[in-house]
Amino acid sequence: MSLWLRRGAPSTQTRRVKYDNLDYSISRHEVLVCEEFMGGDRMSSIGKEFMERTKYEYLGESDQDRGLPQPPLELACPPEAVPIDLPKIEQINVQALDLTVAMEQRKTVRKYRKESLTLEELAYLLWYTQGVKGVNARPVTLRTVPSAGARHCFETFLMVNHVTGLTPGLYKYVALEHALIPIDLEPNLIEKMTHGARDQIFVARCAVVFIWTAVAYRMQWRYGERAYRYIHLDAGHVCQNLYLACQAVDSGVCAIASFDDDELNALLRLDGREQFAVYLATVGKI
Ligand SMILES: Cc1cc2nc3c(=O)[nH]c(=O)nc-3n(C[C@H](O)[C@H](O)[C@H](O)COP(=O)(O)O)c2cc1C
Numbered sequence: 001m002s003l004w005l006r007r008g009a010p011s012t013q014t015r016r017v018k019y020d021n022l023d024y025s026i027s028r029h030e031v032l033v034c035e036e037f038m039g040g041d042r043m044s045s046i047g048k049e050f051m052e053r054t055k056y057e058y059l060g061e062s063d064q065d066r067g068l069p070q071p072p073l074e075l076a077c078p079p080e081a082v083p084i085d086l087p088k089i090e091q092i093n094v095q096a097l098d099l100t101v102a103m104e105q106r107k108t109v110r111k112y113r114k115e116s117l118t119l120e121e122l123a124y125l126l127w128y129t130q131g132v133k134g135v136n137a138r139p140v141t142l143r144t145v146p147s148a149g150a151r152h153c154f155e156t157f158l159m160v161n162h163v164t165g166l167t168p169g170l171y172k173y174v175a176l177e178h179a180l181i182p183i184d185l186e187p188n189l190i191e192k193m194t195h196g197a198r199d200q201i202f203v204a205r206c207a208v209v210f211i212w213t214a215v216a217y218r219m220q221w222r223y224g225e226r227a228y229r230y231i232h233l234d235a236g237h238v239c240q241n242l243y244l245a246c247q248a249v250d251s252g253v254c255a256i257a258s259f260d261d262d263e264l265n266a267l268l269r270l271d272g273r274e275q276f277a278v279y280l281a282t283v284g285k286i
Contacts, residue, residue: 050228053225054225054228056226058225059224059225059226060224062220063221063224064221068221070221071215071217071218071221073135073152073176073218074141074155074175077172077181078181081181081182082182083174083177083180084179084182085177086119086123086179087120087123088178091120092123092127094121094124097244097247099244102247102248103244106247108243108253108255109254110202110282112202112205112251112282112284112285112286114162116163117162117163117164117207117249117283118165119163119164119165119166121251122158122166125210125245125246125249126156126158126175126178128242128245129210129238129239129242129245130143130144130145130156132176132178136150144241145237145238146237148223148230149223149230151218151219151222151223151227152175153214153215153231154212154213154214154215154234154235154278155172155173155212155213156172156173156210156211157170157183157211157212157213158172158173158209158210159190159193159211160208161190161204161205161207161209163208166180167182168185168187169182169184169189170184170185170189170267190204191204192267193267195263196264197209197258197260197264203282206254206282206284207251207284207285208282208283209280210280210281210283211268211277212238212277212279213268213275213278214235214276214278216228216275217274231278232278236279239281243255252284252286253281253282253283256279256281257280259277261276261277264280265277
């Protein structure tokens with residue numbers, strides 16, 4: 001880089017930059033070349049910068065510290081939404097699953113039979129990934145998975161391909177009600193979903209895609225910028241439960257982090273900043 005940086009007085013055609021504590025003036029073209037050249041470095045330093053700047057010493061007061069009210073435990077449903085009640089966990093009969101065996105046998109599955117999941121099986125998987133066991137006095141939800149500070153900032157979307165009793169399309173899990181609401185039942189959404197998942201073809205062949213989206217402020221209210229670390233940690237717990245629970249319903253899972261953020265957020269009608277997709281998983285019968 002120092003090869004094309006030259007020291008000198010800036011003119012209207014140049015821009016000043018600082019490098020190694022020295023001032024340089026460089027032309028507009030050099031700025032562009034320089035930005036392109038630094039692309040790799042700059043990209044890799046974003047991760048390091050993120051880890052650095054989310055250390056406690058940089059954080060300052062959170063909105064919770066400042067006494068601001070906490071955001072809702074779950075986003076409100078659209079008023080016109082008609083919830084589909086799911087079978088309660090006590091009513092669901094699945095085969096008993098030894099935890100040690102489940103952990104031993106867990107593996108990623110990308111080939112599925114064309115058989116549908118039942119609504120009961122789907123309800124079981126939703127319960128063990130995000131089910132609300134109670135709401136305590138703070139108030140926070142206590143769920144079947146852990147979450148930093150019990151912030152539970154996820155909203156679960158489902159792209160249903162074949163589940164008995166459900167029209168294919170996009171749904172959202174209302175965890176507080178243990179119910180589903182339809183979001184978009186336009187045909188062929190699974191194809192758009194597959195494209196959004198960077199054309200990983202098994203997406204089109206699964207029974208249902210779980211999509212965990214984060215409402216960032218629900219976590220940020222307590223943890224400030226450090227929240228972004230916890231959001232991704234929380235997602236891992238959720239998906240691991242899905243891997244384990246799927247074995248009780250003869251289904252396989254593939255976790256997916258390779259997706260086009262903008263495309264997927266647009267498909268889910270999310271702004272991509274306040275709420276965004278974090279992690280996906282395909283599920284299908286094996
Ligand atoms: C964070 C994360 C992201 C992943 N993303 C993808 C993905 O986009 N596509 C895919 O086919 N598999 C994905 N996987 C599955 C891994 O490839 C898989 O877990 C790994 O190959 C090990 O195989 P196993 O799960 O059978 O032990 C992902 C797994 C994790 C944990």
